[in-house]
Amino acid sequence: MSTHASTPASAHAAKNPGTGLSDRSSASDGAAIGKATPARPGPVRRPPTTTIGGLVLRTPYWIFTGGLAIIFLFPLAWTAVASVSPHAGTNQTDGWGFGNYRTLADYQAGIWQYLANSAFVSLTTVVLTLAISLLGGYAFARFNFPGKNVLFLTTLAILMVPYATMLIPLYVLLNQLSLQDSLIGVALVLTMFQLPFSTFMMRISFEAIPRELDEAALVDGCSSWTALWRVLLPAVKPGLITVGLFAFLTAWNDFMAPLILINDSNRFTLPLAVSNLRVQVQGVIDYGATEAGVVVLAMPCIVLFLLLQRHYVRGFMSGAFKG
């Protein structure tokens, strides 16, 4: 059962309805992720047949897949619980509570400072990425200009270059631009690394809109700027949400760029601060505070992911990665 050769549910159900192995026949899919793979039109589905034999046959499958899901969810759940449970050597020794989060709050510059740093870097990256890729995508999709293909391919080539290869010279370059030790410098670098995905995504978003739409606006006397702002912007909104979501997740979680570009510990971003907090007092590791830090780091990502999973999946469905 586990390596069920890929078959659309509908076709398979029609074949062997008795076992009901593959098919719960719930046409409406509860989770948004499910919509990533819409059922293809196929033979009419039969209603689910819940026989005792079917249930028995299905049990190993339930145990197997349920076990897999638990493996994926356990580390997260365990960390969340452990961060509030008592443990020797942490700030939470008796009873349950938020002692570890208090350690985190009081660590050096304080967690609020690090949260603010991370939020600043992430939001700056998101705003810059959205602005640049909106204009760039519009230009690549709707205008002809010399050097268009060279510039587009060069932008995509950013993907080919190792992160470390870029960060060593960027460290020197930002120093020369007086952006050393600066969160703006980190945001600029992260924006640059987002450009291949976001420019590609916005270009295909614009290309998916019928040309008649903006040409009608141009005929009506709009400038290309007004046409973009009034007519096209609403149409590319889903693309913008996907681009913004990826930019935020990348910037919020990035570790290597701030590690190399930031020295002043008051300007650390959250991942850097939490990773440094492990070795707080002479090599003694505060595991409790680390757990709390991981929870604070992971929470916004998981919430955003659950709220916007359709857009997350869209990023891949776009064909951006179809090679």
Add this chain to the structure above:
Amino acid sequence: MSMSLMSGRARRFRRRSSAASPARRGEAVKGWLYVSPTAVFVAVLFILPLLLVVRMSLSRWPLLTGDQGVNAPDNYTKVLDNRFFADSVVFTLKYTVLATALLIALGLGLALLVQESSRWKGLLRASFLIPSALGLASASLLFYVLYSPIAGPAADLMEKLGWTFLGSPNAALFSTVFLIVWRFAGFYMLLMLVGLQGIPAELYEAARIDGASRWQIFRRITLPLLRPTLALTTIMCVTGSLLAFEQFYILTKGGPDNSTITVVQLIYTMAFQGQNDLGVAAALSVIALIALVVINAVQLRAFHNPDEK
């Protein structure tokens, strides 16, 4: 490509508006105006650093004093003479093969498992995907605690067995690979699902009518038609694994006994820890860049299907 989609109305509009050449020049100016932020970013933060890293690799360039003039090819010989260079290359390749094989196989397996639409499978998909919302650094910190012989959930068991997750070179490698599989399996599952959707259902039905077994269908239909997706995921996975840094920097710190140092970790160490030599680090960066381009070119060629185009 999109030019060919031009509507009749647009063509008429064009002709009416003005002669071709000034209109085209106006379009070019506007296009450049809109694309200028992209161009500035690419030029200043991508092209310029790329040229700079080559220059740095050919110059004496200590972290604190900056450029001290050309010294080529000293930096490159220093890289080759570095006592961790060979080990880090071997370890990085070993890790890459292991991580790629596991992620591609598991990604495909999970995709086949949850491919059909049902509420339960939707839930499974979501639970496999949730770890990929986490950053690699957060995930590494999470497993750092999880693997800990003091605070981890298996702490008592580890004490009894006298074995730890990160204690020996092999244990550290496999523990890190598990972390990577946990973090990325859902992501590769998603890419595989996209690929599987592109395979027409009729092919499967025809095969089944012809009496093909599940294994035959998988072997003769799914795998060949999934080739572009497999090529893409393999290239992404190899690239990502060759550049591994965070997981080892946070989880193993290169230990035990410097057995888990990757190439990128070595670049970081050369530049900012101990040696503080940006020139040598730049030289290794250039070597890594060239190696990556070559490896990707080889992969593209290997995956290239002679039947296509």
